[in-house]
Amino acid sequence: MDENIVQRLCHMLGSCEADTRSSALRSLSKLFRQCKGQADELSMLKVCKALYYMIWMTDKPVKVRQIAVTVLELYKGFNSRANKILFFTCMFRSISMEWASLDKNRVDKMLLFVRIAVAALLELLNDENWNIDALRDFENIVVDKLGVFNKRSLGFAFQFLQTFMDEMKENIEDLSSKNELKKLDERAYLHLMAPFLWLGSTLDNKQLLNTLSMYVLKRVATLPGVPHHGVARALERLSGNKHIKSYGRKVLMQALKECGNTTKLDDAVEKEVEAVISHIEAKMQAQLSQPSHEAATSDGQDAMMDTDDAIPESRSEKSVKVELNADNSEEASMAPELVDVSEELKNGMYEPNMEDHDCEDYINLADVLASNPKNARLGKHLREISTLNAMRKYLIATGQTNDKLMKRLNRPRMQRQFALLSLHNIRRLRLIRKFKCARKLHRIMTITESAANMPTRRRSIDIAKALHNIKHAKPGHSIVRKRNRKPNETKHVVFNLKNNQVATIPKKKKSTLTMPMWY
Known part of the structure; x- marks a missing residue:
């Protein structure tokens, strides 16, 4: 698929005009029919996300159902099974990624969309004659960590589990009435239930396990005309596995009771059950053998110090906000190297002199906030x-040496993180009543020599000088000050972040006048 065509169609699918979206949907169907080779996964993800937002933009329940069915029938335009499976994989990933942004006005339409997607996926498996390879692809779709059972979209997982057996039963009855139902034998049904057996053995969420048990595993024997003895034998084998947690074994045992007594199986079915159980146990062993987060780091102290590794990928956007300056060069740091002042601290004679450094030194306000040491709001x-x-202050005060640790703490990146901590501590002092733009303190950035010649509107604020003025500068007269102020009236100090100035201005009284709604 051509990237330019895909990009244009994605923009059209997300349009506010219904006619534009319908035209793009017809063009996309034609594009899928013309696709001969393997489709690109990234392009397919873009298309599926655009289709998701097409459903998002559609109003009226009847129209939503029609559009959802049309969208999910697009897979029929592909000739190869690999592209059809890729379509559903990318669609479920798109739903999972966007599930957290749902509001109460669009939850119902997305729940309906998931139900129709489950029905379309089961129809695809029937079109493939319940082939074992197709059922393995179905297993990969279900257990995909970025898809249905993503930890950030548990609502999607609940809806998938609650609708699977209902749609399976409806599909069997509907296709049987049309004489289009392909034979679903015991081996195929066992492989169809394999991902749910795996989930019952490995899930940690009790709510998900209860939903899986109630809506899927306990209803294994309720499908008309489908032999379930192979699944019952697999449940019997897994319920006695000691590697499965006790609650998971209990869920599997309850499902086994609903299936009834197991009968003697054919040798071929027994081999398939053994293969499925071996596959599940191998995956469980691989999952158990994975090192934990603590054991994965060779040096726990180094891992905690290195902020590049400590911040997970999912918080990459937050890390941009946390850093005061994204430049990693040494010149961009305003913080000096740490100086050992342990002797002065022991003698109680250490007093940092701001005037000697011309307000260019780093100021730590942790001592100022000693009365409120809790970090619960951080x-x-x-x-x-x-x-x-x-830890840094403790090492300096006690005179202990840890060169590797101090070297990491002296990095400009870490110094900027300490500066950000000081700014957050300032915000906790509730300076909004005293200082102008106090809510924007987190936006203060360091100023470099190269940026000194920049225009004032683009120039960043010198943190050290700003904090020094907040603590020590004497408020000057304001232009808008109250001329006839009473001697005992409280002064209100305001700090101008742009010019590093402190001035006194009168307090603005809130109006008690309330305007009527019809004004």
Whole structure:
């Protein structure tokens, strides 16, 4: 598929005009029919996300159902099974990625869309004659960590489990009435239930396990005309596996009771059951043998110090906000190297002189906030930075040497994180009543020599000088100050972040006048 065509169709599918979306949907169907080779996964993800937002933009329940059916029948335009499976894989991933952004006005239409997607996927398996290879592709779709059972879209997983057996039963009855139902033998049904057996053996969420048991496993024997003895034998084998957690074994045992007594199976079915159980146990062993997060790091202290590795990928956007300056060069850091002042601290004679450094030194306000040491309102990353800051001060005060640790703490990146912690501590002092733009303190960035010649509107603020003025500068007269102020009236100090100035202005009184709604 051509990338330019795909990009244009994606823009059209997300249009506000219904006619534009319908035209793009027809063009996309034609594009799928013309696709001869293997489709690109990235292009397919883009298309599926655009189709998701087409459903998002569609109003009226009847129209939503019609569009959802048309969207999910697009897979029939592909000739190869690999492209059809890729379509459903990317569609489920798109739904999973966007599930967290659903609001109450669109939840119902997305729940309907998931139900129709499950029915379309089962129809695809029937068109493939319930082939074992197709059923293995179905297993990969279900157990995909970026798809249905993503930890960030549990609602999607609940809806998938609750609708699977219902749609399976409806499909069997509908296709049987049309004489289009392909034979679903015991081996195929066993492979169809294999991903759910795997989920029952490995899931940690009790709510998901209860839903899986209630809506899928306990209803294994309720499908008309489908032999279930192979699935019952697999449940019997798994319920006695000691590697499965007790609650999971209990769920499997309850499902086995609903299936009834197991009968003697054919040798071919027994071999298939053994193969499925071996496959599930091998995956469980591989999952158990994976090192934990703590054991994966060779040096726990180094892993905690290195902020590049400590911040997970899912918080990459937050890391941009956390850093005060994204430049990693040494010149961009305003923080100096740490100086050992342990002797002065022991003697109680250490007093940092701001005038000697011309307000260019780094200021740490942790001592100012000693009365409120709790970090409960800080984020996870800033709590880690606060811990590192306390560790750094402890090492300096006690005179202990840890060259590797101090080298990491002296990095410009870490110094900027400490500066950000100080700014958040300032915000916790509730300075909104005293300082202008106090809510924008987190936007303060360091200023470099190269940026000194930049226009004032683009120039960043010098943190050290700003904080020094907040603590020590004497408020000057404001242009808007109250001329006839009473001697005992409280002054209201305002700090101008743009010019690093402090001034006093009168407090603005809130109006008690309330306007009527019809004004």
